[in-house]
Amino acid sequence: ETGVTQTPRHLVMGMTNKKSLKCEQHLGHNAMYWYKQSAKKPLELMFVYNFKEQTENNSVPSRFSPECPNSSHLFLHLHTLQPEDSALYLCASSRPLEVQEQFFGPGTRLTVL
């Protein structure tokens, strides 16, 4: 498998559920990103990891908890979300010094009921 993959592609969860989003990249990159994409809004950067270390947390609420066990995998753990958290969550990766050339996964469409 090549590129950036994300699972699941669709997720519906209640506000009291705990779920996790998974991202995997097969590009040999060492930087990984989580973005939130809502309708009619620009992509919002959430977290950045470089060489498994979190280097950016863009004031994201603690109900979103990222995890990067190695350079190829990135998780986003979700708990007690709100309906306004419903969005497309995109993962991306890049070489650490090539932030401008990010490769995106297909996203997970999250609906919070």
Added chain:
Amino acid sequence: GQQLNQSPQSMFIQEGEDVSMNCTSSSIFNTWLWYKQDPGEGPVLLIALYKAGELTSNGRLTAQFGITRKDSFLNISASIPSDVGIYFCAGQLNYGGSQGNLIFGKGTKLSVKP
């Protein structure tokens, strides 16, 4: 924070038409990027611009990095049905030896004329 104004918000195309969209910012960027997102997919990088005044083509796509470093445009010539999708501009500012994060516009949605 920095914001990008992307226009138009949406447009309809007829096959064969040329299409133009642009992005402006109140502050300067070192890099301008154009992405396309198809339904159900993530954005795909189309063109990257690294120098003020730079004009770069990728097939029927041409993009320019504005001289003021505060704007960029994307042209699509002789559009075809598969050009439909959402086009995003993004800017990046590097500072103090560090690479800045990408700032995205809201997108221009291209649809086919009914």
